[in-house]
Amino acid sequence: MQRYKIDDMSCGHCVGTIEKAIRAIDPAAEVEANLGTKEVRVETTADSGVVVQALKAAGYDSLPL
Template sequence: MHILKVSGMSCGHCVRAITQAVRALDDAAEVQIDLAAGEVRVASRLSPQQLLQAVRDEGYGAELA
């Protein structure tokens, strides 16, 4: 499980965008998003760097928690 701190998330659209971005690279990924905490938890075969890039490519700030 990788935990990312993500800035700029505020609504359901953000949740869908990030979830779709991760699943575009790993369709079996499990994505849990806590908007209030600004956290994205991902169980995936992807590396942390791949996850960070996927989130950043959607326009959000991201770093490992």
């Protein structure tokens, strides 16, 4: 399980964009976003560096936790 802090995540649209970015690199990924804590949990076989790059390409800076 990978976890990321995404301070710019503020609404449902953000969550959808983040989920789409992660599923673009791993269609089978399980993504759970929490707007209250601004954290995203990802169950994926993709390397965390690849996930961070996908999030950045979608417009979100992330900090692995």
